[in-house]
Amino acid sequence: MNINHRPVLLAEAVTALISGPLIQKQNAANNILVIDGTFGRGGHTQALLQQLPQSARMISFDKDLDAIAVAQTINDPRLTIVHDSFANMDQYAQAESADGILLDLGISSPQVDEAHRGFSFRREGPLDMRMNTDQGMTAAEWLEQAPQEEITHVIKTYGEERFAFQIAKAIVAKREEGLSPKTTTQLASLVASVVRTREAGQDPATRTFQALRIFINRELEDLELGLKAAINLLKPGARLAVISFHSLEDRIVKQFLQAHAKVEVPRGLPVREKDLPQSTLEIISRVKPSEAEVLENPRARSAIMRVAEKRMVVSA
Incomplete structure (x- = not known):
């Protein structure tokens, strides 16, 4: 099985989640949970595990049976592997239980490179294209x-x-x-x-x-459902990082984050700023691969990572 795959924005994604205030605050606690919505070939999952304490837990999802086979070779009791779409992640975790969620969208290099999967127009193979x-x-x-x-x-x-x-x-x-x-x-x-x-x-x-x-593969439908599930699962102070590879994905992610990062108040309503309801998210950053990463891995050139943080509840 070909497992040659370079995860895009690896260091940036790990840093975005691990440097979040909630994980930093709870680093010595026993209840840290991080979710990787797309295991792929495990690059992000394993890098995150290296940064998490031994008491932490991690759930990694993938629809692809080849990816699941690779995941099952990882011997780490902190890791739970789920053969399912990240759109259903809220079926495997409780509300406000996650300290960080990563969604690395798109397709992995082995899926493109293995002709029998049918994803590549450059390689002769059956016209399959199913992730699962x-x-x-x-x-x-x-x-x-x-x-x-x-x-x-x-x-x-x-x-x-x-x-x-x-x-x-x-x-x-x-x-x-x-x-x-x-x-x-x-x-x-x-x-x-x-x-x-x-x-x-x-x-x-x-x-x-x-x-x-x-x-x-219902990728855009899964993305919309996954983003909604992520909002529900994130603890206050936890972070969501989403890496997209084309304009359709990025537009959905951008609009979703923006919609949850602002509060709509009817025009003309006499409301003081301190009395406004809180938005759900705070947008933290928008990150693109460095020139060095694109030179090393041309498939990274179109990637964009957007990071947001679920707001802490402020008591009156």
Whole structure:
């Protein structure tokens, strides 16, 4: 099994969580709980464990069975591995029980590099794209039966692809000939035959593959549910760090944090500042990879980490 994977913003993510006031205050306590919503290949999980006391607990989630297999090789009694989406994290922890939560979104290098997973347009393999291969339709199965309008919508919405209509039309035309794409290279070639122009250095199939992966795995829906669950699970003073890799993810994260970091007061209402209700979150930072990290790991170039802290309850 290929476990070669470089976690993005590793030091920055660990520092963001561990330096939070709650963990610093409770460092000698017995009830520290940290959640890693996406184990991947364990880089963030293991780095966090190295910084946490022996009395701490950690829960790491992943939908990918290959990731779970790697996680199960870690011999650390503090670590609990859960084969599930982080969208369901509140089913495994109590409200206001977490001292820190990390969500590293997107796809891991081994998932892209292993052709049989079907995520890469550069490698010949079955058009699968499922994170959890135990459930759901493959991308090929969905393309075999989805209406042209739905395919257009998915590629346009999740891939921000301006040639979505032409791509969907070509897919359906091939399907009607009995030649619906079954492999990654078949789909990539089909897209390339329709998309004649593209940004310099970007493969014509990039946006279509991104769209199908996001749709098949319900990534944006899981993100919205996971953010809501995280707010519920964080203790006052605990931190949430989210690493995203494309504009759709980052927009959801940014808007969610901003919405919980401000208090809406009807215009003209005579309320003094000290009487305003508290917002739920305080936005701490927005971090991008250094030039050195991008040079070492080009897949980090689009990453953005946003960090927020759940506000302490201030008694009147």
